[in-house]
Amino acid sequence: MLHFLAAASEARGTDATGIAYNARGKLRVYKRPVPGHKLRFHIPAGTKVVMGHARMTTQGDARRNNNNHPFQARAGSNTFALAHNGVLYNDVLLRKEKKLPQTNIETDSFIAVQLLQQQGALTFASLKYMAEQVEGSFSFTVLDDRDDLYFVKGDNPLCIYHYLDSGLYLYASTEEILINAIVHMPYRLDKPSQVKLECGEILKIDANGLQTRGSFDTRNLYSRWYAPYSFLLEPPARSRYVPLQTAAEQEYIRELKSVASFYGFSSGYVDALLADGFTTDDVEEMLYCGTI
Numbered sequence: 001m002l003h004f005l006a007a008a009s010e011a012r013g014t015d016a017t018g019i020a021y022n023a024r025g026k027l028r029v030y031k032r033p034v035p036g037h038k039l040r041f042h043i044p045a046g047t048k049v050v051m052g053h054a055r056m057t058t059q060g061d062a063r064r065n066n067n068n069h070p071f072q073a074r075a076g077s078n079t080f081a082l083a084h085n086g087v088l089y090n091d092v093l094l095r096k097e098k099k100l101p102q103t104n105i106e107t108d109s110f111i112a113v114q115l116l117q118q119q120g121a122l123t124f125a126s127l128k129y130m131a132e133q134v135e136g137s138f139s140f141t142v143l144d145d146r147d148d149l150y151f152v153k154g155d156n157p158l159c160i161y162h163y164l165d166s167g168l169y170l171y172a173s174t175e176e177i178l179i180n181a182i183v184h185m186p187y188r189l190d191k192p193s194q195v196k197l198e199c200g201e202i203l204k205i206d207a208n209g210l211q212t213r214g215s216f217d218t219r220n221l222y223s224r225w226y227a228p229y230s231f232l233l234e235p236p237a238r239s240r241y242v243p244l245q246t247a248a249e250q251e252y253i254r255e256l257k258s259v260a261s262f263y264g265f266s267s268g269y270v271d272a273l274l275a276d277g278f279t280t281d282d283v284e285e286m287l288y289c290g291t292i
Helices: 002-012 091-097 110-119 124-133 175-184 247-262 267-275 280-289
Strands: 016-023 026-032 050-055 071-075 078-088 136-144 149-153 159-163 168-172 193-195 201-205 211-215
Touching (some): 002 016, 002 175, 016 136, 050 078, 050 136, 091 110, 110 136, 124 136, 124 149, 159 175, 168 175, 247 267
Antiparallel strands (some): 078 136
């Protein structure tokens, strides 16, 4: 399953692949700067939970393995591993404001780890705090040393399947990735139900499969804009957006959103730029030129 999930997840990035799991009473992280299909998985018998990540580099050279996900750290008495899908923009500012130590990890995602460390615990409260401090696009997964797996759902995609007959959970960034992995597996699974998780929700699945939920404040989520240029300093006015009518234009926007997701931007971000008066050509140029 891990092999097929990792290979299908190359749709989200091929610069690095990593996993985290508990074995023999210790949380372990294995990651390498290779695409998913090249990573060799050696999971000890008895391992219940495996968290994975496929990386497309936006910050921090993937050839330096410490820049790759998952990141392993300790918060109070808990060891945990964290993986992030998206792009964070205020990591440098937060490190200064919260008096967090400098690190040799260049990846913007690592600020989420440092915020949890500063809280001294891995709980719904500390995850809520972290999610409300970071700015940008995100969905986080966090695995602790007790086999509790947390999902922190921002505006980046996340899909979770639950196989009720076997008790198995599978997840990926998108449903398309899950389906592409499952159809290539050489055995049949029972029909899954999809675990719904909305933006602003935190889901904990414990070692026995029990689900518990929390939430965080999303009021400022769409006003958190990356602003390297003055035209992105203010949140877009969504009310000005008039949907395009032709099928060709609608398909073009869908393709733009797909490209944007590879750069760590949500579909809502593309809608917001269009709402602010930018054309589809403008958005495409910003994506490829790195100006958003």
